[in-house]
Amino acid sequence: MMYLVDSHCHLNELNDKNIPTSIDNILEDAKDQSVGFVMTVATTIPGYLEMRQQIGERNNVAFSCGVHPLNVSNSYNYEELHQYSSSPEVIAIGETGLDFCHNKDNITLQKDSFIRHISVGKALDKPVIIHMRDACKDTLEILVAEKIYECGGILHCFTGDLETARKLLDMGCYISFSGIITFRNADELQVVARYVPADRILLETDSPYLAPVPHRGKQNRPAYLRDIALHLSLLRDVPIEVLAKQTTDNFSNLFGLNLPND
Structure with a gap:
């Protein structure tokens, strides 16, 4: 049985009025599409606390805690x-x-x-989820200076070029691909998706954002990860079952978890 991991979503932000959006509904729909585990990602500290209260403890959901760069302020x-x-x-x-x-x-x-955040990651020995938009040079400089390899990092929703990917891989980072790889104008990103070593790839939806083809225009959901996985498997010319096992193993290895891999 195939088993996929959505390495980055925002469960607490799913609020589509056209379909059931309880956490149970969302996770059950995902399971029906072979998505057995998700990491739901915080973008503010209050948001993290609300997310924990809303979702509770579940054996198929893990959490991150942090402050998105667009939400930073002196008050944190x-x-x-x-x-x-x-x-x-x-x-x-x-x-x-x-x-x-x-x-x-x-x-x-x-x-x-x-x-x-990197300092906290190193202190707690927990990987850091990295958002990078129009800031490649500065991001890479900080990752090198702060020794990201000491805790590990994930370049979430990667949209960079091949040179950037190589530099990140050299630092020990993982590259996470979202629904953007299914877009018609994603030729350069698809080159990167073919290049990244199999043991350094992760998959994500970034729900509720960036719904993949054929769901463009809809609110994204973890269940749509299967479409992303299928597209990436075709790009890399491997069976989707092989890609699912590899990316689940990668997630398990990075976070020290024991998830099913077949």
């Missing part, structure tokens, strides 16, 4: 980040990183927050 208490990230249900730190596409007014704050 990074001691709280460390405190909440210490929970065993939190397996990753973030999402953090740099986003100069949507906001260049708080670059210093973004960089400081990014460095603090």
Whole structure:
């Protein structure tokens, strides 16, 4: 039986009025499409707390804790980040990183927050989820300076070029592909998707954003991960079952979990 892992979604943000959106419905729909495990990712500390309360403890859901670069401010208490990230249900730190596409007014704050997240990741020995938009040079510089290899990193929803991917791989990072690889204008990204070594690939939906073909225009859901996996398997010329096993193994190895792999 095939088993897929959605390595990055935002379960608490799914609110499509046209379909059932309870957590149970979402996870059951995902299971019907062979998606057996998801990581739901925080973008603020209050959001993390709300997410934990809404979802509770489940054996098929793990959490991250962090502050998205577009949500950083002087008011954040990074001691709280460390405190909440210490929970065993939190397996990753973030999402953090740099986003100069949507906001260049708080670059210093973004960089400081990014460095603090990596520091927490190293202190707790938990991988860091990295968001990178129009900030490749600065992101790479921080990852090198802060020794990301000491805790591990995931470049979530990767959209960079082959050179950037090579540099990230050299640092020990994993590359996570989203529904963007199914888009018609994703030729350069598809080259990267063929290149990344099999043992460094992860899959994600980034739900509720970036629904893959053939679901464009809809709110994304973890169940749609199967479409992403199928497209990537065709790009890499491997059976989807092989890709599913490899990416599940990768997730298990990175986070020290024992998930089914067939």
